[in-house]
Amino acid sequence: MNPTVDALRATFGDAIGRAHRARDGDAVVVVRRERLLDALRWLRDTPDQRFDYLVDVTAVEYRDRERPLEVVYFLRSLDRRADLRVKVELDPAGELAVDSVVTLWAGADWLEREVYDMFGITFHGHPDLRRILMWETYAEGYPLRKDFPLRGRFSRAEQVRQALNANPEAHYSLEELSIAQAHAELPADMRGRLERGERGTVPGSA
Amino acid sequence: MSTRVVDVALATTGLDASGRPVRVPLTAEPERGGEPGLEGEHILLNLGPQHPATHGVLRLVVELDGETVVRVIPHVGYLHSGFEKLGEYRHYNQIIPLTDRTDYLSPMANNVGLALAAERLMGIAITPRCTVLRVLACEMSRIISHLVWLGTTSIDLGAFTPFLWAFQQRERIYDLQEAWTGARLTTSLTRVGGLMADVPEGFVEGLRAFTRTFPKTLAEIDKVLTRNAVWAGRTQGIGVLSAAEAINYSLSGPMLRASGVPYDVRKDKPYLDYETYDFEVPVGEHGDVYDRYLVRLEECHQSNRILAQALDRLPDGPINVDDPHVILPPKSRAMSDMEAMIFHFKQIMDGVQAPVGEAYVGIENPKGELGNYFVSDGSAKPVRWRIRPPTFINLAALPRMAEGHLLSDLIAINASVDIVMGEVDR
Numbered sequence: 001m002n003p004t005v006d007a008l009r010a011t012f013g014d015a016i017g018r019a020h021r022a023r024d025g026d027a028v029v030v031v032r033r034e035r036l037l038d039a040l041r042w043l044r045d046t047p048d049q050r051f052d053y054l055v056d057v058t059a060v061e062y063r064d065r066e067r068p069l070e071v072v073y074f075l076r077s078l079d080r081r082a083d084l085r086v087k088v089e090l091d092p093a094g095e096l097a098v099d100s101v102v103t104l105w106a107g108a109d110w111l112e113r114e115v116y117d118m119f120g121i122t123f124h125g126h127p128d129l130r131r132i133l134m135w136e137t138y139a140e141g142y143p144l145r146k147d148f149p150l151r152g153r154f155s156r157a158e159q160v161r162q163a164l165n166a167n168p169e170a171h172y173s174l175e176e177l178s179i180a181q182a183h184a185e186l187p188a189d190m191r192g193r194l195e196r197g198e199r200g201t202v203p204g205s206a
Numbered sequence: 207m208s209t210r211v212v213d214v215a216l217a218t219t220g221l222d223a224s225g226r227p228v229r230v231p232l233t234a235e236p237e238r239g240g241e242p243g244l245e246g247e248h249i250l251l252n253l254g255p256q257h258p259a260t261h262g263v264l265r266l267v268v269e270l271d272g273e274t275v276v277r278v279i280p281h282v283g284y285l286h287s288g289f290e291k292l293g294e295y296r297h298y299n300q301i302i303p304l305t306d307r308t309d310y311l312s313p314m315a316n317n318v319g320l321a322l323a324a325e326r327l328m329g330i331a332i333t334p335r336c337t338v339l340r341v342l343a344c345e346m347s348r349i350i351s352h353l354v355w356l357g358t359t360s361i362d363l364g365a366f367t368p369f370l371w372a373f374q375q376r377e378r379i380y381d382l383q384e385a386w387t388g389a390r391l392t393t394s395l396t397r398v399g400g401l402m403a404d405v406p407e408g409f410v411e412g413l414r415a416f417t418r419t420f421p422k423t424l425a426e427i428d429k430v431l432t433r434n435a436v437w438a439g440r441t442q443g444i445g446v447l448s449a450a451e452a453i454n455y456s457l458s459g460p461m462l463r464a465s466g467v468p469y470d471v472r473k474d475k476p477y478l479d480y481e482t483y484d485f486e487v488p489v490g491e492h493g494d495v496y497d498r499y500l501v502r503l504e505e506c507h508q509s510n511r512i513l514a515q516a517l518d519r520l521p522d523g524p525i526n527v528d529d530p531h532v533i534l535p536p537k538s539r540a541m542s543d544m545e546a547m548i549f550h551f552k553q554i555m556d557g558v559q560a561p562v563g564e565a566y567v568g569i570e571n572p573k574g575e576l577g578n579y580f581v582s583d584g585s586a587k588p589v590r591w592r593i594r595p596p597t598f599i600n601l602a603a604l605p606r607m608a609e610g611h612l613l614s615d616l617i618a619i620n621a622s623v624d625i626v627m628g629e630v631d632r
Binding site: 022023024026028052053054055056058060061062063064072074078081083085105106107108109110111114118131132133134135143144148150 | 282283286288290291292295326327329451453454455456457467469474475561563564565566567568575577579581583589590592594598599601602603606631632
């Protein structure tokens with residue numbers, strides 16, 4: 001149907017799932033999660049394809065709970081003026097994780113963080129996978145998931161209580177700089193403290 | 207009263223043989239060993255979220271070695287409003303007011319982007335008059351957005367006068383925009399399949415008068431800034447991104463083109479018949495703050511050209527498609543005609559139905575490629591509404607651009623990204 005999709009199928013075989021044309025005319029192709037990074041690297045580096053520009057990364061969850069979640073990559077070849085949409089399907093009952101494409105496009109950094117923040121999808125190999133729009137200690141879940149109520153999980157009173165109890169100084173520590181750069185290398189107990197939102201207190205200050 | 211003797215430390219070590227004071231040479235070298243252990247110590251500086259030079263509630267945690275920026279970590283999300291989540295609970299037409307509030311410096315262009323995406327999803331072809339009017343809306347938005355950028359950036363770098371000139375011209379567009387939509391900010395101009403209203407009487411003449419006189423202001427700004435030693439010194443060679451880096455960081459709009467990548471959605475994936483207009487796409491060469499300034503200044507000229515061409519070709523005719531399933535009947539008919547009343551009721555209660563499928567439409571917004579991505583399951587409310595926020599993606603390159611520059615240059619670089627936090631945080 002689309003020369004790029006045919007070439008993908010010829011190269012990656014049954015790792016390439018169904019493909020169709022979206023209502024805006026762009027080709028959409030589903031790739032198996034295990035081969036995603038290989039397929040995207042192939043699309044970027046193959047001379048005939050040259051999909052060198054990552055337009056966007058996002059995710060879709062359908063109202064039908066049976067349907068898998070989709071992570072959507074919008075690719076563009078600036079030279080060929082061609083667009084392609086690559087999707088990965090994730091079983092909501094299984095592990096919600098895909099490989100990060102930050103090694104291919106630096107622009108994926110914040111986009112993948114946003115998908116993680118909003119959908120709870122983990123990107124393996126992302127250098128700094130923290131929440132980005134919500135604050136780091138946000139405990140109500142992932143806002144764009146369909147099981148997340150429009151007004152949030154916690155009551156207004158609970159939200160106010162948490163806001164008042166938050167330690168604003170925690171966001172202004174030198175630690176933060178190192179944490180952002182090397183979250184994965186931190187000792188496990190420190191990571192645990194970060195995830196529980198207990199960071200930034202001066203040791204011994206009780 | 208006893209005499210008091212005071213030892214005064216003089217800047218001389220004494221007198222030379224001829225009786226003149228010996229002068230100590232002035233040096234810029236800091237005194238070594240004054241404060242122990244301060245060399246190499248980095249300072250953590252918190253800039254924002256409430257700081258005039260961050261252009262909104264952006265917070266930058268900056269690690270400084272002296273005055274040199276070692277690292278920048280932006281923190282966004284202070285204005286997060288969950289627009290995308292809200293969109294899943296609203297009819298397509300009810301989403302349009304949300305787009306006013308994303309990039310609030312160019313609300314009309316956002317309205318157009320959303321309507322185009324919804325129409326592409328539903329397969330609706332808009333009328334010729336509507337197409338031209340939407341081009342007017344987009345280019346008016348580009349001019350006011352670039353004028354705000356020009357004014358605020360020049361203030362950041364110490365030039366106050368261009369700010370006043372830019373805002374004076376911006377006000378003229380705002381007057382026209384207010385006459386057309388009734389609002390300066392919450393314009394909600396478009397509807398799926400058309401527009402909220404046609405342009406009022408006197409609008410075309412007013413806009414034509416603007417297009418005739420606006421280049422004079424641009425020439426004045428050009429005269430006062432482009433060859434200004436202070437301006438050039440503060441912007442040239444600052445925040446450089448090569449073409450390959452700009453592509454790798456997914457930059458779009460003037461940020462991408464200033465780095466030498468000639469991609470403009472209006473030319474390369476045209477919408478609203480942009481391919482039939484005669485205009486140039488300015489492209490920079492060095493990818494620094496100065497080139498971004500030049501690109502935006504030239505885009506104002508080009509937008510002005512497009513406005514003049516669009517006014518010349520503005521056809522008569524309806525602004526809305528002739529389909530009662532999409533466009534509300536006029537209120538007078540809904541109150542007197544049974545069929546019109548039923549359509550009115552159905553649309554208010556059920557909204558415009560979209561077929562199953564998905565559609566992405568990117569438009570060239572003033573700040574970059576604004577994408578609207580709809581996924582529909584066949585109901586009147588989208589399953590997923592995604593905004594591709596150009597400023598969010600452009601801002602992600604800030605740490606890369608600011609590395610190694612001085613703190614004062616960080617302000618210039620941040621200004622050059624042209625962020626709007628309403629859109630970054632959505």
